Every structure is written in structure tokens, then in C-alpha cells.
Amino acid sequence: MSTATPPAPAPVSSAPVANYDKGLANTIVADTQMSFIDGAKGVLEYVGIDIDTLARKSTYEETVYLLWNTKLPSETELDALKSALRAEYEIPQGLYEMIRGMPKDAVPMHALRTLVSALALHDPEADTDGIEASKRKALRLVAKTPTLIANFDRYRSGKEFVRPNTSFDIATNFLWMLNGEKPTDAMSRGLDICLILHADHGLNASTFAARVTIATLSDLYSAMTTAVGTLKGPLHGGANEEVMVMLDEIGTMDNVDAFINGKLERKELIMGFGHRVYKAYDPRATYLKTFAQQIATDTGNLRLFEMSQRIESIVLDAKAGKGIFPNVDFYSATTYHCLGIKTDLFTCMFAMSRMSGWCGHCIEQLQDNRLIRPQAKYTGPHDVAYV
Numbered sequence: 462m463s464t465a466t467p468p469a470p471a472p473v474s475s476a477p478v479a480n481y482d483k484g485l486a487n488t489i490v491a492d493t494q495m496s497f498i499d500g501a502k503g504v505l506e507y508v509g510i511d512i513d514t515l516a517r518k519s520t521y522e523e524t525v526y527l528l529w530n531t532k533l534p535s536e537t538e539l540d541a542l543k544s545a546l547r548a549e550y551e552i553p554q555g556l557y558e559m560i561r562g563m564p565k566d567a568v569p570m571h572a573l574r575t576l577v578s579a580l581a582l583h584d585p586e587a588d589t590d591g592i593e594a595s596k597r598k599a600l601r602l603v604a605k606t607p608t609l610i611a612n613f614d615r616y617r618s619g620k621e622f623v624r625p626n627t628s629f630d631i632a633t634n635f636l637w638m639l640n641g642e643k644p645t646d647a648m649s650r651g652l653d654i655c656l657i658l659h660a661d662h663g664l665n666a667s668t669f670a671a672r673v674t675i676a677t678l679s680d681l682y683s684a685m686t687t688a689v690g691t692l693k694g695p696l697h698g699g700a701n702e703e704v705m706v707m708l709d710e711i712g713t714m715d716n717v718d719a720f721i722n723g724k725l726e727r728k729e730l731i732m733g734f735g736h737r738v739y740k741a742y743d744p745r746a747t748y749l750k751t752f753a754q755q756i757a758t759d760t761g762n763l764r765l766f767e768m769s770q771r772i773e774s775i776v777l778d779a780k781a782g783k784g785i786f787p788n789v790d791f792y793s794a795t796t797y798h799c800l801g802i803k804t805d806l807f808t809c810m811f812a813m814s815r816m817s818g819w820c821g822h823c824i825e826q827l828q829d830n831r832l833i834r835p836q837a838k839y840t841g842p843h844d845v846a847y848v
């Protein structure tokens with residue numbers, strides 16, 4: 462037996478790591494097979510398929526299958542996913558009661574965050590570990606979120622609850638519950654396209670937040686609650702509501718130039734413009750611009766579209782060369798308005814769609830997990846006397 466002294470363990474350093482990256486703009490913390498973004502060229506793909514192709518040809522359910530399985534489904538596989546989702550549309554009775562206990566003037570995103578969290582209380586599998594249990598919970602979250610949003614809106618408007626209709630797809634079922642009548646095919650398809658366009662987008666702030674939560678081995682409901690809260694901010698998903706508020710405030714085409722130029726002179730943000738990753742036109746905005754024009758014409762809201770177009774032209778001129786273009790939130794405001802959705806529900810619509818992306822990312826995280834725990838640079842004093 463050797464008597465040599467074992468090598469000393471490497472010293473453990475607590476010194477701050479060298480790469481300081483405020484806002485984590487240049488840091489990669491995870492792998493994903495779901496969406497690919499080329500911010501310089503304005504490209505977005507889900508599992509290698511261009512977003513424009515998906516918006517034109519796919520459905521939300523098919524897109525969810527694609528994101529969760531990294532391949533397009535066969536007809537049988539798609540039917541199975543649709544049936545599984547429809548079987549989960551209904552929410553527990555306790556959730557209807559909880560909605561009835563909410564203040565009618567509650568901000569819908571506060572209500573949604575609370576209700577998503579409360580779903581865990583009624584799911585016996587809430588704390589069941591494992592990928593398969595997480596997939597079942599993901600299905601429930603995607604299927605039930607529209608029921609929560611629509612019925613919260615009905616309650617605050619003094620209307621009776623409308624139970625989900627399992628013969629409808631997600632978009633049609635949502636509009637059915639929201640309005641209490643079957644939407645036209647054009648309305649259903651319009652919402653379906655919005656759901657496809659918002660379903661996933663790399664490691665955006667809310668997806669990152671969800672991955673941070675699930676990486677602690679907390680549960681999927683906790684991760685989704687985190688994500689809804691993060692999406693709410695006006696620098697993220699909340700921007701679509703702010704765009705509509707701005708359009709309402711401007712009111713008429715005559716006021717656009719003075720309003721926007723005033724904001725630019727005061728160096729204020731114009732909501733619906735700019736993006737952390739896209740320094741070219743956001744491809745979702747490219748699609749939505751054309752779509753918004755069509756739906757605004759069909760619904761007699763052309764004024765809104767024309768005002769948006771004028772805002773775009775002023776901002777692009779003023780910010781030429783700075784990589785500031787409309788983002789997904791800019792033309793989605795006009796689109797949701799034309800679909801008859803109230804302004805303060807816009808961010809909930811975003812959450813309803815992104816729920817699939819968030820859940821997919823959490824399952825990816827669990828498949829190759831490591832606690833996400835960056836460091837902060839301490840800028841306070843040392844050796845302070847304790848008095």
C-alpha cells in the first residue's frame with residue numbers, strides 16, 4: 462500500500478466569475494430543440510420550420526405537437542393530442558368558485574396568475590416527479606388556461622359561466638366560452654394564427670423564469686405561475702396592451718405625428734418596438750402586419766391599422782440604423798382588438814399560447830437539469846463596524 466501523501470484538493474474559489482453580462486444578453490444557459498431565432502436576419506423557426514409557413518398552414522394543436530415532440534404529427538397522432546387536450550378543457554368546480562370570489566375589477570393577469578397556481582391544489586399529480594407526469598400536467602395547463610381566462614372575463618362582466626365545448630379546437634372553444642356563441646370560421650382561424658405565432662420564442666424572459674423555477678425541481682404549476690408573472694411586465698408580454706392603450710390615446714390619424722414625435726423627443730419608449738434579439742423586422746410582426754390589415758378591413762377597423770402603419774413609418778425613420786422595428790406585440794394589438802377581445806385580456810391571450818412553449822421548455826430542462834444560479838457582483842462596502 463502506497464504511503465505517498467494524496468494530492469491536495471484544488472482550492473475552492475469564491476471570487477466572482479469574470480464574465481459580467483448585465484441582462485444576460487450574451488449568455489447561453491440551456492439547449493433547446495424547440496425554436497430557433499436569427500435576430501440579425503429576422504428568422505424564427507419552430508423545430509426547423511419557418512414561422513410564416515406554420516402561420517399559413519398549421520394549427521395551434523399541430524404546433525403544440527411539433528414543439529413537444531420535435532416532429533410534425535401523423536393524422537392519428539394529431540387526433541390523439543386533440544382528444545387528450547379536449548378531455549382536459551374543463552376546470553375543477555373549486556376554480557369556478559375561486560373566480561366568483563375574485564374582485565370584479567382585478568387585473569386579468571393577476572387573476573390568471575392566481576388561477577394557474579390554484580390548479581395545483583386540485584391536481585393529485587401536482588408534486589409527482591418524472592417526465593411522463595410533467596407531460597400530463599403540461600396537457601392540463603394548455604387545455605385549462607383558456608377556460609380560466611374566458612370564465613374570469615364572463616364573471617367580471619356579470620355573465621354566467623360557459624363550460625368548455627369539447628367538440629371545438631382550442632381557439633374556437635376559447636371564443637365560444639368568452640362570447641357565449643360559436644365564432645365565425647374567420648374569427649377562429651384568426652385567433653388560431655395568433656396562438657401559433659406566440660407559442661414559443663427561445664429563452665425569452667418568462668421562459669427563462671419558468672426554467673429557473675423548474676430547475677430547482679419545483680413543480681410545473683409553480684413554474685407556470687412564475688412565467689405568467691414574468692410575462693405580465695410591459696417590457697415583455699404586457700406591451701401588447703400598452704400598444705392598444707397608446708392607439709386609443711392617439712385617437713385619430715391627425716394626432717399620430719405629434720404624439721409619436723413628442724414621445725421620441727422625450728426619449729420615451731414606443732411600445733411594440735424594439736427587441737433584445739431581433740435587430741431586423743420580427744418575422745411574427747411581418748405576418749401579423751398583413752393579417753391585421755385584412756382583419757381590420759373585414760371588421761371595419763381600418764383606422765386602427767392605418768394609424769399603426771403611420772406610427773411604424775415615423776419610428777423607423779427616427780430610429781433608422783438602430784435596429785428598432787415593430788415586434789410581435791405591435792400588430793397583435795390591432796389583431797386582438799378586431800377579434801373583439803378586450804384590451805386588458807391581450808396579455809392573457811399571449812399567456813394562453815405561450816403556455817405550450819413554457820411547458821415544453823420545462824420538460825427539456827428536466828431532461829438535462831442543472832440548477833440555474835448565476836452570481837451577482839457585490840458593490841456594497843466591506844468591514845463595516847457592527848454598532
Ligand code: CMC
Pocket residue numbers: 484665695696697698699700729730731732733734735736737738783785788789790
Ligand atoms: N422605443 C424607443 N426606443 C427604443 C425602443 C422603443 N420601443 N426600444 C429600444 N429603444 C432604444 C433604447 O432606448 C436604446 O437607445 P440608446 O442606445 O440610445 O440608449 C436602444 O434602442 C437599445 O435598446 P435596449 O434598451 O438596449 O434594448 P433591450 O434589448 O435592453 O430591450 C426591449 C429590448 C424589448 C425591452 C425594448 O426594445 C423595449 O423596451 N421595447 C418596448 C417594449 C416592448 O415592445 N416589449 C415587447 C418585446 S417583444 C415581445 C415580448 O418579448 O414580449
